[in-house]
Amino acid sequence: QKEVEQNSGPLSVPEGAIASLNCTYSDRVSQSFFWYRQYSGKSPELIMSIYSNGDKEDGRFTAQLNKASQYVSLLIRDSQPSDSATYLCAVNLDTGGFKTIFGAGTRLFVKA
């Protein structure tokens, strides 16, 4: 089992719709979870961090965390064509130190 799993997509939604991106992780003791957006040819940029169960909202983005189910999701409301990118789920694993493991990423297309 991969440490961080995402549906690779592509996910296609019409402009103005809600895009829902999902991620599961295998390490039960993980405490830090992140969503990154990566445009083609660019480095990943952080969208959201979430550390406790429940929802965290920031503008059009909502991250949801359920540690019991080892599940984290990202909702993008009022999707815009500029949201078209690859979205990466990332989890910090406790290794004595730590390391950040990334999922395979989900490609999102928002159709105008």
Added chain:
Amino acid sequence: SAVISQKPSRDICQRGTSLTIQCQVDSQVTMMFWYRQQPGQSLTLIATANQGSEATYESGFVIDKFPISRPNLTFSTLTVSNMSPEDSSIYLCSVGTANQPQHFGDGTRLSIL
């Protein structure tokens, strides 16, 4: 967040040669990380670099192929040795902590002919 500068930003190299990538951070950080992103793939951690100690390599990556230096708290280098076309990737330097996200440099786009 920290500002991370990587150079070179891109290079085209001949197979069998080596290239050293530099990563400079504008503040002192304990841990620096090196990732590889092959075409169409996600990020794979190569190694973690702590100042004053040997880098910790992930499974599938070895020091002879990817030697890393960490001479101080603001700088690190990654060398890609004896390159082959399979090493064509984007190499990314990042900094982060256990409770904070990774922040990335702009990456080095490497092509091997």
